Amino acid sequence: MAGEQDRAEGRGTKAWGGRFAKATAPTVEAFTESISFDWRLYRQDLAASIAHARMLGRQGIITAEEAGTIIAGLREIAREIERGEFVFDPGHEDIHLNIEARLAEKIGDTAGKLHTARSRNDQVATDVRLWCRAAIDDLRTRSLDLQAALIGQAAAYPAAIMPGYTHLQRAQPVLFAHHLLAYVAMLERDYDRLGDCRRRTNVLPLGAGALAGVGFPVDPQAVADELAFAASAENSMDAVSDRDFVVELVSVCSLTMVHLSRLAEDVIVWAAGEFGFVELDDAYATGSSIMPQKKNPDVAELTRGKTGRVFGHLQALLTLLKGLPLTYNRDLQEDKEALFDAVDTTQAALVAMTGLVETMVPQPERMAVTATASFSTATELADYLAQQGLPFRQAHEVVGKLVAQCLAAGKSLAQLTAAELAAAAPQLGPDALERVTATAAVAAKDVPGGTAPRRVARALQAAQARLAAHREEASQLEVGHSGS
Numbered sequence: 001m002a003g004e005q006d007r008a009e010g011r012g013t014k015a016w017g018g019r020f021a022k023a024t025a026p027t028v029e030a031f032t033e034s035i036s037f038d039w040r041l042y043r044q045d046l047a048a049s050i051a052h053a054r055m056l057g058r059q060g061i062i063t064a065e066e067a068g069t070i071i072a073g074l075r076e077i078a079r080e081i082e083r084g085e086f087v088f089d090p091g092h093e094d095i096h097l098n099i100e101a102r103l104a105e106k107i108g109d110t111a112g113k114l115h116t117a118r119s120r121n122d123q124v125a126t127d128v129r130l131w132c133r134a135a136i137d138d139l140r141t142r143s144l145d146l147q148a149a150l151i152g153q154a155a156a157y158p159a160a161i162m163p164g165y166t167h168l169q170r171a172q173p174v175l176f177a178h179h180l181l182a183y184v185a186m187l188e189r190d191y192d193r194l195g196d197c198r199r200r201t202n203v204l205p206l207g208a209g210a211l212a213g214v215g216f217p218v219d220p221q222a223v224a225d226e227l228a229f230a231a232s233a234e235n236s237m238d239a240v241s242d243r244d245f246v247v248e249l250v251s252v253c254s255l256t257m258v259h260l261s262r263l264a265e266d267v268i269v270w271a272a273g274e275f276g277f278v279e280l281d282d283a284y285a286t287g288s289s290i291m292p293q294k295k296n297p298d299v300a301e302l303t304r305g306k307t308g309r310v311f312g313h314l315q316a317l318l319t320l321l322k323g324l325p326l327t328y329n330r331d332l333q334e335d336k337e338a339l340f341d342a343v344d345t346t347q348a349a350l351v352a353m354t355g356l357v358e359t360m361v362p363q364p365e366r367m368a369v370t371a372t373a374s375f376s377t378a379t380e381l382a383d384y385l386a387q388q389g390l391p392f393r394q395a396h397e398v399v400g401k402l403v404a405q406c407l408a409a410g411k412s413l414a415q416l417t418a419a420e421l422a423a424a425a426p427q428l429g430p431d432a433l434e435r436v437t438a439t440a441a442v443a444a445k446d447v448p449g450g451t452a453p454r455r456v457a458r459a460l461q462a463a464q465a466r467l468a469a470h471r472e473e474a475s476q477l478e479v480g481h482s483g484s
């Protein structure tokens with residue numbers, strides 16, 4: 001502890017000040033501080049310190065009374081922070097030292113015993129893992145909310161048929177619900193990836209010390225149990241230097257943003273006048289400062305736009321880790337802003353897109369008008385011919401010529417006469433035209449994963465059941481959390 005004289009001389013107030021003869025340069029203090037952003041770890045830091053202190057007391061490394069005093073002090077600090085009374089001081093660098101300094105003000109020299117058998121290196125790794133774990137659980141819930149919104153719209157419009165696109169050219173009719181469920185499939189993979197990432201995140205680094213382990217008979221398992229970690233780290237050097245779990249989480253965020261951005265792009269296109277497949281809710285659209293008639297899909301555009309910054313954070317993290325020698329290096333402090341912003345942005349985009357999807361009003365009549373336009377059921381005629389025994393390549397050629405003929409005559413496939421059909425190929429009976437309606441085209445795709453209504457109805461049921469099971473899983477985790 002620094003004495004009065006040291007303080008008066010502006011040195012020694014640092015937790016690590018013992019060997020220093022000079023105060024830190026103000027520019028260095030400003031350059032090296034992390035409290036301006038890592039204050040967000042306060043809950044995790046306090047929870048980990050409380051578990052650590054309890055373990056120290058139980059193991060007889062400090063007395064039970066000292067542990068009790070420390071824990072009571074930490075709990076008071078938690079209340080101070082929650083009430084907004086705590087003053088975060090850049091002079092104390094980071095969240096760990098800010099809390100420790102306040103603890104010393106509250107309970108005196110006993111506060112100095114908290115850092116026994118611990119380093120900020122295993123402490124910060126523990127805090128970040130706890131933060132990531134909570135972020136993962138939150139992201140999972142929010143991504144389920146978006147799944148629910150998509151499923152809700154799919155269930156509300158089970159019969160709406162729209163043109164499906166490839167190359168953004170009308171390709172084949174599909175159920176609108178089928179299109180929405182494609183996004184549910186993407187979000188389902190994200191949910192799964194988050195769970196996978198959670199398993200590797202949920203390992204306790206405390207006990208690793210600075211890098212080598214600690215010289216006290218600690219009980220990492222007890223700390224792991226208290227903090228609901230599944231295990232404690234196997235290698236102390238890896239424990240303090242590993243940030244793979246941060247990269248994994250930000251990479252799942254990046255992929256989630258890819259999915260949200262693609263959905264955003266679809267919604268933007270659907271809301272355009274030329275398509276008119278959905279009407280956006282006023283509460284989820286914005287206007288123009290000059291054009292009074294405008295209603296813009298800004299929520300979707302910003303989702304698409306914010307995707308880039310999440311990718312940027314992933315790139316920053318990978319670059320940060322590349323070439324770092326073992327073990328802890330101060331570079332690692334740079335993980336936090338990237339992590340926090342990637343998670344914040346993904347959470348916000350999930351919430352915004354959920355609202356957008358929930359409130360948009362599909363326009364099935366508009367979809368129907370274009371569902372069979374641009375000869376999007378031509379494949380049905382080719383399939384009909386192939387089913388009569390004509391090799392598919394020849395069938396394709398025959399129908400291709402019919403399309404050209406219709407284009408020249410300015411008519412649709414449905415307007416072909418029996419004579420024109422028969423002239424194109426003797427196998428083309430008049431009943432072939434029953435196949436070129438949108439309804440017949442979707443009904444024909446009666447294969448697993450296909451857009452036939454009965455298949456989509458089943459897929460919808462499966463998605464609903466999966467969603468309910470995930471919600472159940474999430475509520476179990478909440479029960480687990482509240483115990484820690």
Ligand code: ARG
Nearest residue numbers: 034094120121124328332333
């Ligand atoms: N603020 C630091 C970080 O975020 C905490 C660990 C500091 N450790 C050290 N050896 N300087 O990485």
